[in-house]
Amino acid sequence: MATGFFRVPTPVNEPVKSYAPGSPEKESLLRTYKELKSKQLDVPMYIGGDKVYTDNKQPMLQPHDHQHILGHFSEGDASHVEQAINAALAAREDWANMSWEHRASIFLKAADLLAGPWRDRLNAATMLGQSKNAYQAEIDSACELVDFLRFNVHYMTEIYQMQPESSPGVWNRMEHRPLEGFVFALTPFNFTAIAGNLPSCVAMMGNVVVWKPAHTQIYAAHMIMELFREAGLPDGVINLVYVDGPTTGDVVFGHSDFAGIHFTGSTGVFQNIWKTIGNNIHKYKSYPRIVGETGGKDFILAHRSANAKALATAISRGAFEFQGQKCSAASRAYIPSNLWEEVKGYVIEDLKSFKMGAPEDFSNFINAVIDEKSFDKIARYIDGAKESNEVEIIAGGNYDKSKGYFIEPTVLLSHNPQYTTMCEEIFGPVITIYVYDENNFDDTLELVNSTSPYALTGAIFSQDRYIIDYATKKLDQAAGNFYINDKPTGAVVGQQPFGGARASGTNDKAGSMLNLLRWVSARSIKETFVPPVDYRYPFLGENK
Ligand SMILES: NC(=O)c1ccc[n+]([C@@H]2O[C@H](COP(=O)([O-])OP(=O)(O)OC[C@H]3O[C@@H](n4cnc5c(N)ncnc54)[C@H](O)[C@@H]3O)[C@@H](O)[C@H]2O)c1
Numbered sequence: 001m002a003t004g005f006f007r008v009p010t011p012v013n014e015p016v017k018s019y020a021p022g023s024p025e026k027e028s029l030l031r032t033y034k035e036l037k038s039k040q041l042d043v044p045m046y047i048g049g050d051k052v053y054t055d056n057k058q059p060m061l062q063p064h065d066h067q068h069i070l071g072h073f074s075e076g077d078a079s080h081v082e083q084a085i086n087a088a089l090a091a092r093e094d095w096a097n098m099s100w101e102h103r104a105s106i107f108l109k110a111a112d113l114l115a116g117p118w119r120d121r122l123n124a125a126t127m128l129g130q131s132k133n134a135y136q137a138e139i140d141s142a143c144e145l146v147d148f149l150r151f152n153v154h155y156m157t158e159i160y161q162m163q164p165e166s167s168p169g170v171w172n173r174m175e176h177r178p179l180e181g182f183v184f185a186l187t188p189f190n191f192t193a194i195a196g197n198l199p200s201c202v203a204m205m206g207n208v209v210v211w212k213p214a215h216t217q218i219y220a221a222h223m224i225m226e227l228f229r230e231a232g233l234p235d236g237v238i239n240l241v242y243v244d245g246p247t248t249g250d251v252v253f254g255h256s257d258f259a260g261i262h263f264t265g266s267t268g269v270f271q272n273i274w275k276t277i278g279n280n281i282h283k284y285k286s287y288p289r290i291v292g293e294t295g296g297k298d299f300i301l302a303h304r305s306a307n308a309k310a311l312a313t314a315i316s317r318g319a320f321e322f323q324g325q326k327c328s329a330a331s332r333a334y335i336p337s338n339l340w341e342e343v344k345g346y347v348i349e350d351l352k353s354f355k356m357g358a359p360e361d362f363s364n365f366i367n368a369v370i371d372e373k374s375f376d377k378i379a380r381y382i383d384g385a386k387e388s389n390e391v392e393i394i395a396g397g398n399y400d401k402s403k404g405y406f407i408e409p410t411v412l413l414s415h416n417p418q419y420t421t422m423c424e425e426i427f428g429p430v431i432t433i434y435v436y437d438e439n440n441f442d443d444t445l446e447l448v449n450s451t452s453p454y455a456l457t458g459a460i461f462s463q464d465r466y467i468i469d470y471a472t473k474k475l476d477q478a479a480g481n482f483y484i485n486d487k488p489t490g491a492v493v494g495q496q497p498f499g500g501a502r503a504s505g506t507n508d509k510a511g512s513m514l515n516l517l518r519w520v521s522a523r524s525i526k527e528t529f530v531p532p533v534d535y536r537y538p539f540l541g542e543n544k
């Protein structure tokens, strides 16, 4: 059999298209958007080689126009989860034995399809189903997913190249085996790229997967599955089911072949999953890999030396892009008293210029939040602020769900640094600001570090290099992604490996070698060329 030591193409980040007025990409995307919007899809689950339809049809809505249905998905039950596990296990041997370069080819082809003919379709699906504007959909569902696929293939080869030393007469080798069993990918609503990455990077390493997306992301999720199939992913390697979370969890976490979970979502759900796995630990063949990236309460801390305009821009973009429905969105800010009036002026000016509405109008910066449950939760936080005498509403504060789930970008000013919205994740377009005495930077650093249980992202703004150095050291455990003079969001694959610690997750850095290492189990092999033929140590003979 002919073979070689193959080098994969060097990955570079997929360029982000502008969708500027009159651009060909804008025209082409809008055409696809309108085409998809005009029809209703009947979306199946994908189990083994089958597209599985059930009688339990659930609507897929547009968050910005909830009476407009995009189609229906077939909801499954526990029996479908069992079938998906069986299909995965049946596919395991062939997939695990496929030469790595062919696994790589499938995902590199998926990346090229997505960068080319599939780009508009996945972007339009993300705009329609998750209410992202064109630019944010482009960053997420096109560029970030393309980057995940290409960079992960590259990291995979780096892992395979990790080999031990050998001594004379011996050749030591290390194999990076897929896990024994199946892996469960449980994905959130807010990023199409994350939904695509969680099952695919696990499969890339030779594993088989059962994938359950959030119900509100199924519209784009099924297109990702179609993309992988077109790229040549064999049947049964990734099995996509639409079953409610607890029912899926009961079947998956009770199965002896459960080998790991790749999760992104909220902290509470992840902590419950961890407990369930702990309680069932005696049932499994191996200790399951538990990888979870979860919630955040991401901060901006400004020093009195900060540039007020840059700081205000970081607040406007960092808190409100994608309606704050980003794990990394800035949701608490600590501003020194000397800068507050100026910063407030810029932020209010920015917010006045924001347009809110459906994504098909490309001039809308703000779209809708994902569903009624999220809308009601965010509205409750805003109502709480209206009633509190510890908080003022500086901007926004209105909401309306009559047509779509629209919440005005809202800036709260809290006089209490421990007020609820300074501590809890809201996951919506709300930022709370605490203005501190400009001479009290040290105490404020401590406040930032200790106020919330999360440690996902954070930013320091200062023009003073001693302060930047000092804050970077003091806040070393406060954020897994730390930004200097930039908004605490918008991590790019290959540039800022992403993930947080404390209650924000296991910090296995999505889109990096660190993450992929969790999906392999190394086997060390020692081969001795001329084995000894006498058991005695040399000195045993001399003592006679
Ligand atoms: N740290 C990160 O990288 C990152 C990235 C994106 C989103 N997030 C977090 O995700 C959350 C928003 O996403 P979401 O609302 O989809 O999260 P979620 O926790 O509600 O849902 C995530 C997934 O878990 C499933 N699920 C929910 N309850 C379950 C249960 N009891 N048992 C089993 N499965 C269950 C959901 O159906 C979904 O597929 C936020 O907290 C955000 O911070 C984190």
Ligand SMILES: N[C@@H](CCC=O)C(=O)O
Pocket: 190, 191, 325, 326, 327, 328, 488, 489, 490, 491, 492, 498
């Ligand atoms: N890569 C993204 C992660 C978003 C999570 O929801 C960011 O940093 O903005």
